[in-house]
Amino acid sequence: xxxxxEIDTVLLDMDGTLLDLHFDxxxxxxxxxxxxxxxxxxxxxxxxxLVEAAYGxxxxxxEWYCLDYWQEELQLDIxxxxxxLVDRIQLRQDSMPFLKALGTQNKSRILVTNAHPNSLALxxxxxxxxxxxxxxxxxxxxxxxxxxxxxxxHLFMQFSLDPSRCLFIxxxxxxxxASRDAGVGHQLGITNPDSQKPHKVFSDFPAIGxxxxxxxxxxxx
Numbered sequence: 001x002x003x004x005x006e007i008d009t010v011l012l013d014m015d016g017t018l019l020d021l022h023f024d025x026x027x028x029x030x031x032x033x034x035x036x037x038x039x040x041x042x043x044x045x046x047x048x049x050l051v052e053a054a055y056g057x058x059x060x061x062x063e064w065y066c067l068d069y070w071q072e073e074l075q076l077d078i079x080x081x082x083x084x085l086v087d088r089i090q091l092r093q094d095s096m097p098f099l100k101a102l103g104t105q106n107k108s109r110i111l112v113t114n115a116h117p118n119s120l121a122l123x124x125x126x127x128x129x130x131x132x133x134x135x136x137x138x139x140x141x142x143x144x145x146x147x148x149x150x151x152x153x154h155l156f157m158q159f160s161l162d163p164s165r166c167l168f169i170x171x172x173x174x175x176x177x178a179s180r181d182a183g184v185g186h187q188l189g190i191t192n193p194d195s196q197k198p199h200k201v202f203s204d205f206p207a208i209g210x211x212x213x214x215x216x217x218x219x220x221x
Contacts, residue, residue, distance in 0.1 A: 001206060002186055004218055008165045010102055011155075011184070013146075014113040014120070016171035016193025018095045018129060023088040025194050028055075031085065035076055060174075062145045065114040079118050089126045092195075098211035099132025101218050111136035112155060112168075114145050135159060146175045152182030176205050 015024050028051075037047035054073055055064070063069040071078045102109050109132060113120060117138050124130050139145045142154040156163055163183040170176050171193035180187055189207030191199040199209055208214070 001188075001208075001214065001217065002167060004105065004107075006165060007107065007167045007186060009108040009110060009159075009161055009167070011110050011112045011166055011168040011179070012099075012133075013168075013170040013172075013175070013190075014111055014115055014123065014129075017169055017190050018092060018099075018111070019123060019127065020090045020092055020195050021171065021193040022196045023085060023090065025197070026088060027082065027085055031081060032070075032074065032076065032078075035081060036074060039076070060145065060147050062114075062139065062143070065116055065145060066140065067116040067118050079122075082119065082122055086122070086126050089123055091127050091129060092211075094211040096128065096132055098214065101215050103132070103134075105218060108159075109134045110155075110159060112139075112146065113137070114139045116140055146170075147178050149178070149182055152179065152184070156182075171200070173202055173205060176202075 012018055015021050033044060033047040033051045036042070036051060037044045040047070051074070058064045058069070067078045070076070099109055111129075111133050113136070115123070115138060117140055120136070120138050137155060137158065139151050142151050144151040144154070146152075152163070155161065164185040166184050167186040167188060168176065168179040168184045169188045169190065170179070171190040173189060176187045176189060187205045189200075189202040189205045190209070191202065191207045192209040193200070200207075
């Protein structure tokens, strides 16, 4: 699928790409409305509408991914709510074999995530993900989400990357396109970010649902 001899660095999204997105979907689409309903004394359907309207206002911006923003906007203790669900934070079963294979082939493995630093720290604490990474970058450190070209400029400069020799893996086609526009040479989509939901279909990028499909070719190089 890829010319591995032309790829030095693999840039990896976290939620839905290395971790099961079920945790985040359950948190934001179920737990947050339930807690809002409980605290404000409103029915769940009304709470869902309030939350969806709030999400829609900032979708695709850095605020969308910011725990501090949502704590202020919804008046909920977002980080402590996260901690009530830590048992749902799970690595994809195929992530570590792939990350280890990349390491044996001397590919640099950089996590590039829109996750807030507090969310990132919690997920690293409750998984072995850090063992398969060489570097990591939260978009909050750059001031721009991955959807924005300035994020990519910051990333390339910080790690002295040749973008044409990078592969970027993400479950969002919009963000894959942003990486292509920024000059990243290779992209790969993930069709099954949430283990509890149907597979996604990608229009403009190659996509897989299991990293094991890449291992034979990767390890042959």
